[in-house]
Every structure is written in structure tokens, then in C-alpha cells.
Amino acid sequence: MGDFVSNLSLGFSVALSLQNIGLAFLGCLVGTLIGVLPGVGPIATIAMLLPITFGLDPVGALIMLAGIYYGAQYGGSTTAILVNIPGEATSVVTALDGHQMARQGRAGVALGIAAIGSFFAGTVATLVIAALGAPLTSLALIFGPTEYFSLMVMGLVFAVVLARGSILKAIAMILVGVLLSTVGLDLETGEERMTFGLPFLSDGIDFAVLAMGIFGIAEIMRNLDHTEHRDVVRQAIGRLLPNREDFRQSYLPVLRGTVIGAILGILPGNGAVLGPFASYTLEKKIAKDPRRFGRGAIEGVAGPESANNAGAQTSFIPLLTLGIPPNAVMALMVGAMTIHGIIPGPQVMTKNPSLFWGMIASMWIGNLMLLVINLPMVGMWVRLLKVPYRMLFPAILMFCCIGIYSINSLPTDVMFIALFGLVGYTLIKFGFEPAPMLLGFVLGKLMEENLRRALILSRGSLSTFIDHPVSAALLAVAAILLVIALLPSIRKGRDEVFTE
Amino acid sequence: MSAAHEGSGTPGHHGPVRAPQGIAGGILLIALAALALWLTKDLDQGTLNAMGPAMLPRWLAIGVGLSGLAMIAFAFIREGEPLERWSLRGPFFIILAILAFAVTIRPFGFGPLALPGLDLVVAGPLGIILGGYATPEARFRELLILSLGLTPFCMLLFGDLLNLPIPVFPQELAGLFPAGWSQKAIMRAISVVMVVAAVAIFLATRGARTTTIDVADHSGRI
Numbered sequence: 001m002g003d004f005v006s007n008l009s010l011g012f013s014v015a016l017s018l019q020n021i022g023l024a025f026l027g028c029l030v031g032t033l034i035g036v037l038p039g040v041g042p043i044a045t046i047a048m049l050l051p052i053t054f055g056l057d058p059v060g061a062l063i064m065l066a067g068i069y070y071g072a073q074y075g076g077s078t079t080a081i082l083v084n085i086p087g088e089a090t091s092v093v094t095a096l097d098g099h100q101m102a103r104q105g106r107a108g109v110a111l112g113i114a115a116i117g118s119f120f121a122g123t124v125a126t127l128v129i130a131a132l133g134a135p136l137t138s139l140a141l142i143f144g145p146t147e148y149f150s151l152m153v154m155g156l157v158f159a160v161v162l163a164r165g166s167i168l169k170a171i172a173m174i175l176v177g178v179l180l181s182t183v184g185l186d187l188e189t190g191e192e193r194m195t196f197g198l199p200f201l202s203d204g205i206d207f208a209v210l211a212m213g214i215f216g217i218a219e220i221m222r223n224l225d226h227t228e229h230r231d232v233v234r235q236a237i238g239r240l241l242p243n244r245e246d247f248r249q250s251y252l253p254v255l256r257g258t259v260i261g262a263i264l265g266i267l268p269g270n271g272a273v274l275g276p277f278a279s280y281t282l283e284k285k286i287a288k289d290p291r292r293f294g295r296g297a298i299e300g301v302a303g304p305e306s307a308n309n310a311g312a313q314t315s316f317i318p319l320l321t322l323g324i325p326p327n328a329v330m331a332l333m334v335g336a337m338t339i340h341g342i343i344p345g346p347q348v349m350t351k352n353p354s355l356f357w358g359m360i361a362s363m364w365i366g367n368l369m370l371l372v373i374n375l376p377m378v379g380m381w382v383r384l385l386k387v388p389y390r391m392l393f394p395a396i397l398m399f400c401c402i403g404i405y406s407i408n409s410l411p412t413d414v415m416f417i418a419l420f421g422l423v424g425y426t427l428i429k430f431g432f433e434p435a436p437m438l439l440g441f442v443l444g445k446l447m448e449e450n451l452r453r454a455l456i457l458s459r460g461s462l463s464t465f466i467d468h469p470v471s472a473a474l475l476a477v478a479a480i481l482l483v484i485a486l487l488p489s490i491r492k493g494r495d496e497v498f499t500e
Numbered sequence: 501m502s503a504a505h506e507g508s509g510t511p512g513h514h515g516p517v518r519a520p521q522g523i524a525g526g527i528l529l530i531a532l533a534a535l536a537l538w539l540t541k542d543l544d545q546g547t548l549n550a551m552g553p554a555m556l557p558r559w560l561a562i563g564v565g566l567s568g569l570a571m572i573a574f575a576f577i578r579e580g581e582p583l584e585r586w587s588l589r590g591p592f593f594i595i596l597a598i599l600a601f602a603v604t605i606r607p608f609g610f611g612p613l614a615l616p617g618l619d620l621v622v623a624g625p626l627g628i629i630l631g632g633y634a635t636p637e638a639r640f641r642e643l644l645i646l647s648l649g650l651t652p653f654c655m656l657l658f659g660d661l662l663n664l665p666i667p668v669f670p671q672e673l674a675g676l677f678p679a680g681w682s683q684k685a686i687m688r689a690i691s692v693v694m695v696v697a698a699v700a701i702f703l704a705t706r707g708a709r710t711t712t713i714d715v716a717d718h719s720g721r722i
Contacts, residue, residue, distance in 0.1 A: 172567035186553035224590035414602035460549030
């Protein structure tokens with residue numbers, strides 16, 4: 001307990017320096033500004049804004065990036081409520097009741113409860129991270145390559161189970177992702193693999209380029225396919241602060257959402273995505289009058305938004321303690337950390353405690369900033385949302401090009417976002433979901449490395465993965481999950497959760 | 501490529517194919533797997549004890565190919581999605597814009613062809629205007645004003661405020677300014693010129709709106 005307090009106070013002493021508060025503020029602001037644009041999710045936002053943190057010291061850069069992430073998340077919810085265009089999977093649920101509230105002239109209350117719920121969830125999640133950080137890190141130290149490999153397999157199985165649409169397609173996407181990660185020099189032998197002899201491919205495909213192409217450019221192409229009818233709320237935003245009745249209705253959903261989101265967020269393999277869906281389904285199940293849902297029930301905004309934010313934050317746990325990014329956003333964080341010479345993993349906490357705890361403390365500050373920035377600035381976001389898409393997308397395109405160019409100063413990187421944009425568009429058109437592919441790509445290199453080491457240690461015997469008890473347990477969980485997901489009855493339920 | 505798939509997909513409603521999208525996706529996966537297998541054919545697979553560079557890619561490619569085969573098989577058994585309609589205009593102009601940006605942002609050589617570096621001051625507006633035509637609603641006047649307004653914003657934000665290593669203007673242009681001016685001063689001056697031009701075009705064409713739009717735009721008038 002004493003450790004807990006002293007660690008947090010170390011963190012706050014770092015995060016509360018004037019410069020770092022300013023960076024957290026700036027990060028939240030620009031994150032919201034880009035994230036609020038329709039059709040731009042957190043992944044594209046972070047990839048676009050990654051270069052602006054390059055000039056900072058590592059602590060400042062990570063604090064700002066975390067701020068950008070929360071800002072992008074919250075910006076997505078704002079768009080979902082005001083325009084009914086969810087920027088990403090997790091705010092789909094918010095759009096259901098949030099947009100109905102907005103049409104009833106209660107947009108302000110919806111935004112308000114989303115911000116307050118998120119803040120509460122963020123506060124709890126920060127404490128969870130601080131409490132779990134140390135024990136999980138020591139757990140990580142006893143993990144060998146065998147356990148790491150099995151853990152990542154489990155993460156990928158999670159991602160398959162949680163992906164929308166057909167399981168077969170999700171498996172194919174993961175395999176393609178891992179396959180893409182093997183492009184480039186082989187680490188052991190130094191031989192070039194699948195590079196077409198092109199020198200800029202010998203380091204492998206750059207993650208930011210892949211993410212920007214698939215989530216930024218492909219998204220623009222897809223949005224252009226639909227003739228746009230954006231229904232920005234014409235009603236007044238109304239008062240922002242929920243009244244006593246609203247609070248009475250939403251405090252329990254916020255609490256439940258926070259717990260659900262925080263637990264799911266820790267799971268490897270993008271468990272956070274499930275949080276809002278689970279919370280919404282739960283609230284609807286236990287509501288006295290489920291018919292209110294979909295027609296502007298405040299619980300339908302409060303619960304999922306809290307779950308969303310709690311999950312967004314606890315998904316830092318696998319990254320900070322085990323060094324395994326659980327989703328694409330965290331993979332971008334890995335990229336950012338590597339640029340600043342930090343290798344994510346258990347050693348960060350022991351070797352660089354001020355960075356570790358400073359970042360955790362800044363998460364809470366970031367959440368507070370969101371509350372402060374967003375509520376007074378709602379008017380500005382509404383005006384931004386009224387800009388027609390034909391004016392917005394050339395601007396988004398330009399930010400993508402400049403952003404990706406300034407990471408490595410390579411024109412080939414810019415060309416590759418066009419290529420991956422086309423690939424992403426093709427995949428979407430054929431009904432594949434690109435998110436699992438990105439996760440496979442992220443984990444691919446780590447998996448190959450650990451697989452090799454594990455097999456060298458066991459002298460080439462595959463049974464090592466079952467002989468190690470921890471590894472066997474992880475693989476068993478993965479197998480059970482996959483079997484459950486394939487059972488017809490469960491599959492139906494899963495489809496229902498996602499179509500709701 | 502898309503046309504061929506659509507051709508095989510349309511009669512699928514009557515024939516044995518129940519999920520044209522599954523067929524197309526399956527073919528895509530198998531093609532990808534074949535490409536990967538061909539690219540790794542000369543590499544050593546090694547043994548489990550000492551994995552060679554080709555081991556993992558090869559097995560992954562086989563997995564991808566099998567998924568593709570399974571998808572095609574399912575397409576004959578289970579009812580599935582039809583192929584979505586493709587639009588070519590969006591992707592074409594977006595890709596064109598990105599490529600134009602990439603080859604003009606700094607000197608670019610491709611075989612015998614060598615392009616001078618025109619930097620952000622040209623690459624920006626070029627990308628914005630070309631990209632803007634990805635939608636049928638594009639209007640030249642709007643895009644011109646947008647490009648002249650947004651480019652200086654990017655120049656000042658990325659070049660001036662954030663000091664990112666992005667080439668902003670060609671050095672030949674610096675000759676036009678007094679010798680004592682610093683790079684940043686020139687950058688700011690160019691930005692001001694562009695913004696003034698944007699405002700001037702906005703004001704000058706405001707009255708003549710109906711005529712200009714008739715020329716530039718055929719689909720949606722105001």
C-alpha cells in the first residue's frame with residue numbers, strides 16, 4: 001500500500017510539471033479536433049499526429065500521445081452522438097441512444113454524461129493500472145519465450161472471437177497479418193524475405209504506414225462510396241450538465257460499465273472492443289423497460305461510454321507490463337516508444353520508474369482535461385461537423401501524407417499508404433475486417449522471435465508448449481474459446497451482440 | 501480484376517454459387533498465398549530445432565491458402581453476401597493525389613525520368629486539388645481556395661511550429677526574396693501570399709458564382 005501511494009505520488013510529481021500538463025492539454029485538444037472529424041478513428045488520428053511528438057523528450061511525448069488517444073476516443077463519441085457516424089467500432093453503441101437523445105434536444109446531456117462517465121471510468125482504471133502494474137510486471141519476469149508465445153496465440157484467438165462477421169475471415173486476416181510481418185530481413189540469418197529486392201522493404205513494412213493506409217486512406221475511399229447524408233442535429237444542444245434524475249438513472253450503469261470495461265480491457269487481443277457492447281447488452285437486459293433502449297435511454301450512453309473509456313485505459317496494462325500490445329492503438333504506442341528508445345515491457349517500470357508512473361498519472365490528468373476541454377467547446381465541434389465531407393477529406397488526405405512523410409522523410413512511405421489504402425478498400429469490399437490483420441501484424445514479429453527461442457530451448461520439440469504448465473493453460477483457454485465461438489448456439493448470440 | 505469477379509458473381513444468383521463475395525475473397529487469399537510461396541521458394545526452411553527464414557512464412561501462406569479454399573467451398577454451401585458495387589473514381593483520384601504528393605515533395609528519380617523537388621508549396625495544393633476530384637461533387641473553385649488556405653496552415657504548423665523535417669519550398673524560390681531573410685521568414689512570407697491569394701479568389705469569384713460553377717460542375721448545383 002505504501003508502495004502504491006509513493007509510486008502514484010512520484011507519477012504525479014512528473015505529470016504535474018507545467019510542461020507536461022501543457023502537453024497533456026495540447027494532446028487532448030488536437031486529438032479531439034482530428035478525432036471529431038467523421039470517418040477518422042483513433043488509429044488514423046494517432047498515426048497522423050505521431051510525428052508532432054518527435055521533438056519532445058520521451059516522457060512528454062508519451063504523455064502527449066496518451067492525451068491524443070483519449071481525445072480521439074472522446075471525439076469519436078461526440079461524432080457518434082451529434083452526427084450518428086461512429087468513427088470506430090467502440091462508439092457504434094453510443095450512436096444508438098446518444099443520437100436519439102440528440103434528436104430529442106438532449107445532445108448536451110448525452111455529451112455531458114458521456115464525459116462524466118468517462119472521467120469516472122478513467123479515474124478507476126488509472127487506480128487499477130497503478131495497483132496491477134507492479135504484480136503483473138513481476139509475473140512477466142517469470143514468463144519465458146514459451147509462455148510469451150502461448151500468450152500471444154491466446155491474444156490472437158481472442159481477436160478472432162471478438163471480430164465481427166465470419167470467424168473464417170477473421171482467421172484468414174490474422175494469418176495474413178502475421179505473414180506481412182515476416183516481410184523483410186530475417187533476424188537470425190539476415191536473409192531477405194519477400195522483399196522483391198526492394199531496399200526499403202528490407203527493414204520490413206512500417207507499422208505506421210500500414211495502419212495509415214488501412215485505417216486512414218481506405219476509410220476515405222469507403223466513405224466516398226456512400227453518397228453522404230449527414231444528419232447533424234439541428235436541435236439545440238441544450239444544457240450540458242445532467243440533472244438529478246439523469247444522475248439517478250445513470251450512476252449504476254456507469255459503475256457496471258466501468259467494471260466490465262476495465263476487466264475486458266486487460267485481456268490481450270483487443271478485449272476493450274467488447275466492453276461497450278457487453279455493457280449495452282447488460283443494461284438492456286436488466287432494465288425495467290427495455291423498449292426505451294434505442295429511443296434515447298441515458299443508460300445506453302452512460303454504461304457503454306464508461307466501459308469504452310475504462311477499457312481504453314486498462315488496455316495499456318498488457319503493453320506496460322508484458323510488452324505485448326493488445327490492439328492496434330497500443331501497437332502505435334510501441335512504435336512511438338521505440339522511436340524514443342524505450343522498449344516496452346517489464347523492464348520499463350524498474351529501469352525508468354518516472355516515465356512509467358508519470359504516464360499513469362498523466363492518464364488521469366488527461367481524463368480531467370477532456371472534461372474541461374470538451375464541455376465548453378461543444379459548439380466548436382458542432383460547427384466543424386457541419387463542414388461537408390467534400391471539403392474535409394482532401395484535408396484529411398493532406399494530413400495523412402504530411403504525417404507519414406515526416407516520420408521517415410521517405411516518399412516511398414507516402415506511396416505505400418496509397419497501396420495499403422487500396423488493399424484495405426479491397427478487403428472491406430470483400431467483407432474482410434482489417435483490424436485483426438493489423439493485430440496479427442503487430443504480434444507477428446514478437447511471435448516468431450519467441451517461437452524460435454522456445455524451440456531452440458526445447459531442442460525442436462513442439463511438446464514444450466504443453467509441458468510448461470502456464471503455457472499449457474493459456475493454450476487451453478485459447479482452444480476452449482475457439483470451440484465455444486464455433487458452437488452454433490453461441491455464434492448466434494455473438495452475432496446478435498454485434499448487430500445490436 | 502474487379503470486373504472479372506463481378507462477371508462471375510452476377511449469374512451466381514441462378515447458378516450454384518451462393519456467396520459471390522466468398523468466392524472473390526477466397527480467390528484473393530489463394531493468390532496472396534501463392535505469391536508468398538513463390539517469393540519464399542528459394543529460402544531455407546530449416547528444422548524445428550533451428551528454424552530457417554522460410555519456415556514461418558511458408559506455413560502461414562499455406563494457412564492463408566487453406567482459408568481461401570474453405571471460403572470458396574462455403575460459398576457453394578451457404579448463402580452469403582453478394583459482391584458490393586465498386587466505384588473507381590474515388591480510389592483512382594485518391595491514389596493519384598497521394599502519388600502526386602509523393603513525387604513532388606522532394607526530387608524524385610525514376611529510371612531516366614527525374615523530377616525536380618517542388619516541395620510542400622506545390623505538392624500540397626496539387627494533392628488537395630487532385631484528391632478533391634475523388635467525389636463527383638467536386639468544385640474547382642472550392643478546392644482551389646481550400647488548397648491555398650490549407651497549405652500555408654500545414655507549412656506553418658509542421659514546418660514552423662513543430663520543426664518537422666519537411667521540405668517546404670524549393671531553394672530557387674528563395675532567390676526571389678531579399679538576401680538577408682531567414683528560411684522561416686521566407687516560409688511565413690509565402691504563407692501570407694498564399695492566404696491572400698485564397699481570399700482574393702474567394703472575393704473575386706463570389707459574384708460570378710453561377711457562371712463558374714456551370715463550367716466546373718455538372719452534377720450538383722447549389
